[in-house]
Amino acid sequence: MLVLNDIIGSVNDEDIAEKLHHHGHHDRIEFIRMNVADTARSRQKVTTDKGTEYGIALSRDKRLYNGAVLLMDDQRAVVIRVNEEEWLRLSPVSTDAALELGYNAGNLHWRIRFDGPDLLVALEGPAQRYIDRLSGLIDAKRVTVIQP
């Protein structure tokens, strides 16, 4: 298994883009799909969409990102594809429901975003897992769930 130790650059870098374009024509680009959370790992074992296994071992000041190129030679290019994130939309019906929802989301260390009166929660697992945690608020119809 080959170990990839560096990020060569981004698919948007001019010189890289040119070579990638060429590799693309010959079906020589391998993509590694991963979730946002996993981009924080310096070391991991991955499998590309073509089924090749690689080890990734980066120095700890580097971080993977969408479009990061980890390998480029005459034979192939290896590129990171970060999966689009899904967000669960939670809509509190009142101020006190909103306070309680905010308390719960913080207490559970969910990654969140605000959108007007709604709270968006980044899904790092099945939506039901998050909904179960709020069953009190949801069953009492104090918070409405809008699934992605």
Add this chain to the structure above:
Amino acid sequence: MNTSFDLNSLAGPARVGIGGPVGSGKTALIEKLIPAFQQRQIEIGIITNDLVTKEDAERLRKSGLIDPERVMAVEAGACPHTVIREDPTLNIEAAEQMTINFPDIELILIESGGDNLASTFSLDLVDQWMFVIDVAGGDDIPRKKGPGVLQSDLLMINKKDLAPYVGVDFDAMYSEAKNVRENRPVVAINSRSGEGVEQVVDYIVSNLLFNKAMS
């Protein structure tokens, strides 16, 4: 601290977090992991986290299993999860110091202080993290779906030997854990006898220590 050494130009050792409730057997597991890694010629270092003492570090240093200098202690001084998730700076610094002091170390194990089922590790600190629960803590723990049980890269169910004494159907507890984790890895272990420990070592080697996995 010696900073002339440029840590960042190197990938450095792999880092693995070991978390789990108080008394579930985290230190006991490490006591079995040390000789298991030694046998495979893999150099390791250990960082323990305790509340306000260095109890676990002292225990490991006195064990005779490992060079006492390769065991470092971080005192959390607060809820144990604070220093492995919200602000892992103290542990990151300890890991960097360990790397400077012992450049031959290939793997650093970080034991979290015993915490609740919600504790998780920051991936800025570790590459992978494992969670240790035990049969004596109750066979309903997997059902409670705590983040530690659900999100850890590897879940270990320890004290398998005690199952008959605490009225736990081990196989049922194991398959329930597999179930809630949607088939992500679960290993049954007994940190007294060492049962299951080789599987844990295999997992770490195959997922993180690539050059060892090849040989």
